[in-house]
Amino acid sequence: MIGVIDLLIILSAALSAWFWWKASGRRLRRVERNEELDSRDLNRIIVAINRSQILNARAAISTAVSAALIALHYLMSFLGLL
Template sequence: MHNLSTILDLSIVGFAMASAWLWWASGRHRVRRITRREELSAADINRLVVALNRSQMLNTRAAFTTACAGALAAIRLAVDLA
């Protein structure tokens, strides 16, 4: 029982740290602003789409790891109550 609690505690910390890193990584890259007079080429639009997709994928992974940490915390509480 003690080993299970320790494993759950370490897993919760690991998932929380992974989640924090993923959210930090998704917000690290900024998309360059453009002016009204600037013409967008296909390469510019492609860079914007890639940046948005990359950020969305990292946010999805961060949300998943946060959910895993929450589920493990709930299991840990259930183990303590049992």
């Protein structure tokens, strides 16, 4: 049982790191002060922000799962179930 929990901890932490790496790799095009934006520019910016937000949310969930599994691991060790 301890091996399964440890493997799940490693996998969820790796998944979280991968999601955050993917989210941080997307850069928005800089807009200059006197530049006029059209609908295509706004659409690209909004899509990039939405995709980044989705990846960040997935990374946060993966991190929460990893933390919960670590807590479960320690609880089981404390209760002598491992």
